[in-house]
Amino acid sequence: IQMTQSPSTLSASVGDRITITCRASQTISGWLAWYQQKAGKAPKLLIYEASSLESGVPSRFSGRGSGTEFTLAISSLQPDDFATYYCQQYKNSPYTFGQGTKLETK
Amino acid sequence: EVQLVESGGTLVQPGGSLTLSCAASGFTFGDYWMNWVRQAPGEGPEWVANINQDGTERHYVDSAKGRFTISRDNAENSLYLQMNRLKAEDTALYYCARDPSRGYSYGYEDYWGQGTLVTVSS
Numbered sequence: 060i061q062m063t064q065s066p067s068t069l070s071a072s073v074g075d076r077i078t079i080t081c082r083a084s085q086t087i088s089g090w091l092a093w094y095q096q097k098a099g100k101a102p103k104l105l106i107y108e109a110s111s112l113e114s115g116v117p118s119r120f121s122g123r124g125s126g127t128e129f130t131l132a133i134s135s136l137q138p139d140d141f142a143t144y145y146c147q148q149y150k151n152s153p154y155t156f157g158q159g160t161k162l163e164t165k
Numbered sequence: 166e167v168q169l170v171e172s173g174g175t176l177v178q179p180g181g182s183l184t185l186s187c188a189a190s191g192f193t194f195g196d197y198w199m200n201w202v203r204q205a206p207g208e209g210p211e212w213v214a215n216i217n218q219d220g221t222e223r224h225y226v227d228s229a230k231g232r233f234t235i236s237r238d239n240a241e242n243s244l245y246l247q248m249n250r251l252k253a254e255d256t257a258l259y260y261c262a263r264d265p266s267r268g269y270s271y272g273y274e275d276y277w278g279q280g281t282l283v284t285v286s287s
Contacts, residue, residue, distance in 0.1 A: 090272065092274075101278065102210060102260075104274065107271075107275075113275065145209055147212075147273060149273045152215075152224045152272070153212055153224075153225075153226040153227070155212070156212070158209050
């Protein structure tokens, strides 16, 4: 299953609301996770089952979608949110990731 | 606190072999599926393999089948990845990561180590 994220790069400012899209090449129901990765660090789980917030993740992060189209939203960007974001499908092995969306400061 | 610490990464020649290790602590290791996920420089993560709680079920990405073997030692709280016939395209940071399920694999990862770097080059 191929996962395609858009945009590849997103420029935004602190306080902005942003949305990242992830599309699957075939239906994955709601079997989708979102991760945040900062330079030199391991990915960090944010969202699983498309919309369930991982424990300890701020509520400004939210996920939506099912089937083949999914979104990750951040309601009010904080300085700590500038990072790269990946989606991952886990409907079928091999569990594939998107190519990433780099969120940078405008 | 859950901790996963990988080791064993190094520079290896094409065609060579290497075994990676992951030491787990802070949770009951034998209760969880475990994964290896790799990330080539500048690329997104790529899931490589997973193994069930007692080591009787294993799954691999196609590029690893026949060359890599995932295993675990629950008495030692350790996960391993034996890699044979290494290729330049196997160059990556290799992460050990936990699946949050205590039953059958969910397929995503809730805790990750810091990674160990494997470089395949002559």
